[in-house]
Amino acid sequence: MSWMLNEEQRLIQTTARDFATGVLAPQAAALDATGDPEILKSHLRQLAELGFMGLNIDEAYGGADVGTVSFSLAITELARACASTAVTVSVSNMVAEVIQAIGTEEQKSRYLPQLCAGEMYGGSFCLSEVGAGSDPAAMKTRAVKEGEDWVLNGSKVWISTAAIAGVFVVWAVTDPEAPKGKGISCFLVPANTPGVTVQAAEKKMGQKGSGTHEVLFTDCRLPADALMGAENQGFKIAVTELAGGRIGIASLALGVAGAALDYARDYIQERQQFGRPLADFQGLQWMLAEQYTEMEAARLLTLQAAMLKEAGQPFATQASMAKLMASEKGNQACYVALQLMGANGYMQDYPLERYARDIRVTSIYEGTSEIQKVIIARDLLQG
Known part of the structure; x- marks a missing residue:
């Protein structure tokens, strides 16, 4: 299994990162504060133009058809700037995939082009x-x-x-x-x-x-x-699609936690106490090292689940492992990052308090962490 991204995947990642930096990040705090749907709609329209509302949907229906790995990379980059936009993109892509997987030709032809093109803001x-x-x-x-x-x-x-x-x-x-x-x-x-x-x-x-x-x-x-x-026969459909959705939420948690750690890392390099930068203190260095290492492990688990799904292989247990690891360790990473910033991390003038609030639900929705453990243990015990 190769962990190297191909040219298309790198392009998707870069495009998502540029959009997140240039469009989402400047408006993320305002969207969080106001909940203004017009801001979100604007984001979704632009993302549809870039092909991000049907990442794993066949081109015949207006999708980008770039696969699950590219989907995961895109959600991670979007979430680094705005978790609210990222979760909307993730859920709408999941809805489109359900329709593509089990819909009739008439259903697919009716709904998928509208979802992919942004004629519908989402599903x-x-x-x-x-x-x-x-x-x-x-x-x-x-x-x-x-x-x-x-x-x-x-x-x-x-x-x-x-x-x-x-x-x-x-x-x-x-x-x-x-x-x-x-x-x-x-x-x-x-x-x-x-x-x-x-x-x-x-x-x-x-x-x-x-x-x-x-x-x-x-x-x-x-x-x-x-x-x-x-x-x-609908319950089997739900269980299957929830497994795919867990890759999206794991990817989102990676993005939020990554943004939090990067912000705290930069902060402690500039902030001085006792006559030197906070980053010079070994205790804080170790806090960073531990969190980055755990999030890297979560990233690899998430990519593994995405690669298996893209290859048409069983992936449900790996998706549960990825979501469990990314969401739990992501929550921890955000709180450590906030702690590194001290009182400033608790203030709304800085984005850490938003990151900490936004990531909390990743260990709840698309199946709680406790449910992920049940799924993983069931697979292990059934051999």
Whole structure:
């Protein structure tokens, strides 16, 4: 397995880095402070023009088709400047990949070009419910067949960027008599469908520029062709796609933690105490060395998972390992970086407090760290 990036991957990485530095970084603090959707929309339009809203989507549908490794590199670079934009790009790419993987030709031709071109600002992944977060198979949302149509009722929570999404991928119980997890189907629901209500954005600790919403479905009548994939087989789809999404979140954590460590490293080289730069003190040097080493290990785990997925090999356990390592060690890295800056790290005049808030949720969404450990242990014990 080669760890050297090819020319296309380096180009994607450089393009993402330049965009993050030139466009995202100057507006990241304002987006965090105001949650202004127009700022985010502007970012997404420009990223669509660069091909970043369909990184792993076939060119026939308007995608860039550059693979999972390039996707991971891009998310990392975007997250170094703005985690709110990066998570929106990651989730929308995941939605597009679901449609490409199991959608009909008509579904793919209808939605993928709009997602890739930015005609829709993004898509939302509607799986979690109040009583079905880490246990999504316990969902209560129902879709009932009436003639040729489906009627959808229920609610989904913690849905990223729902207020500006153009389409929702929604999971619902279609056979309540089936064993748990066996009677769930997947539907494509346009955002303008009658009966769809997006509630006000939640008040969050971090990633405030990416709205998180409850979405209500009240007597939503869907045509037969809204069903995606086989009836009652939707839960397997969700589990598969969540594994891919974990590569995105691991990549995001790498970006935020990397930005935090770099900022703290530069700071302690300039800040003086006791007549010399803080960087001259061995204790602080060791703190940096430990954090950079752990994040490098997380980066390699993430690239391994991305390479396996791109090669069509089993990757779910590796994706869980990558997300566990990147999110947990990334949280630690941000807090160490903040500590290195002392009181200034705690002030909003510096970006460390935003990095620390933004990275916290990476060990929660797309499966908590505890769930990742369950997945990893299950694989180990089953041999």
